[in-house]
Amino acid sequence: MLQLQVDQLTKTYGSNLALNGFSYTFTEGVYGLLGPNGAGKSTLMNLLTDNLLPSSGVVRYNGQPINKLGKKFLKVLGYMPQQQGIYDTFTAERFLYYIAALKGLKKKEADVQIPHLLSLVNLQAERYKKLGNFSGGMKQRILIAQALIGDPEVLILDEPTAGLDPKERIRIRNLISEISFNKIVLVATHVVTDIEYIAKEVLLLKKGKLIDSGSPYRLSNALQGVVFELQTTSDQLPEVAQHYKIGNIAKDVGHITIRIVSDEKPELYTYNEVKPTLEDLYLYRFDTEDLE
Numbered sequence: 001m002l003q004l005q006v007d008q009l010t011k012t013y014g015s016n017l018a019l020n021g022f023s024y025t026f027t028e029g030v031y032g033l034l035g036p037n038g039a040g041k042s043t044l045m046n047l048l049t050d051n052l053l054p055s056s057g058v059v060r061y062n063g064q065p066i067n068k069l070g071k072k073f074l075k076v077l078g079y080m081p082q083q084q085g086i087y088d089t090f091t092a093e094r095f096l097y098y099i100a101a102l103k104g105l106k107k108k109e110a111d112v113q114i115p116h117l118l119s120l121v122n123l124q125a126e127r128y129k130k131l132g133n134f135s136g137g138m139k140q141r142i143l144i145a146q147a148l149i150g151d152p153e154v155l156i157l158d159e160p161t162a163g164l165d166p167k168e169r170i171r172i173r174n175l176i177s178e179i180s181f182n183k184i185v186l187v188a189t190h191v192v193t194d195i196e197y198i199a200k201e202v203l204l205l206k207k208g209k210l211i212d213s214g215s216p217y218r219l220s221n222a223l224q225g226v227v228f229e230l231q232t233t234s235d236q237l238p239e240v241a242q243h244y245k246i247g248n249i250a251k252d253v254g255h256i257t258i259r260i261v262s263d264e265k266p267e268l269y270t271y272n273e274v275k276p277t278l279e280d281l282y283l284y285r286f287d288t289e290d291l292e
């Protein structure tokens with residue numbers, strides 16, 4: 001069994017604790033790393049991919065510290081960074097050959113893997129197109145393909161659905177699920193639906209600290225009794241917003257339904273208790289100013 005063990009990992013920037021004593025053990029499967037902007041997701045990913053040095057703590061892969069494993073660890077690692085510095089003048093195929101060379105693959109190995117990866121991410125017809133002419137979704141897919149070169153055991157994906165429309169999001173989500181067999185896959189996101197259905201475990205990061213973790217089912221179930229739907233009118237919305245953390249608002253003729261999370265029952269309104277979701281948990285655990 002593969003094992004990535006993170007032990008008391010800490011990173012400070014001056015007095016800013018970007019990551020604060022993070023510990024977790026990852027095995028095969030998809031993990032969702034969830035937190036608002038600035039929570040420390042990218043910092044954790046950069047530490048795991050050896051792009052940053054920790055202030056303290058250690059990461060072990062199958063029992064060996066990754067800084068001792070050095071290149072051996074980088075060989076089993078696939079990393080999809082946030083979209084930036086993509087090579088606009090490269091064609092899709094050339095980009096993959098370039099990354100394969102950087103990863104130290106022999107040309108023959110690349111010749112076998114690249115057509116397979118292009119077809120996996122459904123870009124074979126676009127292989128001679130320049131990345132500069134790619135749509136957001138196509139760019140994300142080519143970035144996933146490059147992360148998969150060399151068949152990595154550990155795959156780290158930073159905001160894989162950033163800037164995509166709902167259809168593309170679903171496509172990327174299914175793709176992640178498809179490729180996760182026999183791998184440790186970490187997906188950082190602030191979009192709950194990206195990982196709700198595909199993650200075996202979800203980790204909640206807040207201000208550099210791991211504040212909760214578990215299966216989506218366990219995490220959302222723990223919220224039983226604090227999620228409600230209120231039947232009210234638009235005029236009462238400001239008042240409700242003052243007292244409660246609001247999720248969905250559904251407007252109908254003459255009334256609205258407001259989904260709230262609250263430790264106390266909203267006795268002043270007509271309400272139903274409803275089944276919690278991971279989205280509710282996100283709302284519950286993060287402050288309103290953390291949310292976009």
Ligand SMILES: Nc1ncnc2c1ncn2[C@@H]1O[C@H](COP(=O)(O)OP(=O)(O)OP(=O)(O)O)[C@@H](O)[C@H]1O
Binds near residue numbers: 019190
């Ligand atoms: N190079 C840096 N120098 C100083 N502070 C930094 C640096 N990189 C990150 N930080 C700070 O560390 C904290 C964590 O940032 P990080 O980028 O890891 O969060 P994040 O969860 O990935 O957010 P985002 O979703 O915006 O990428 C933030 O307070 C950020 O301002």
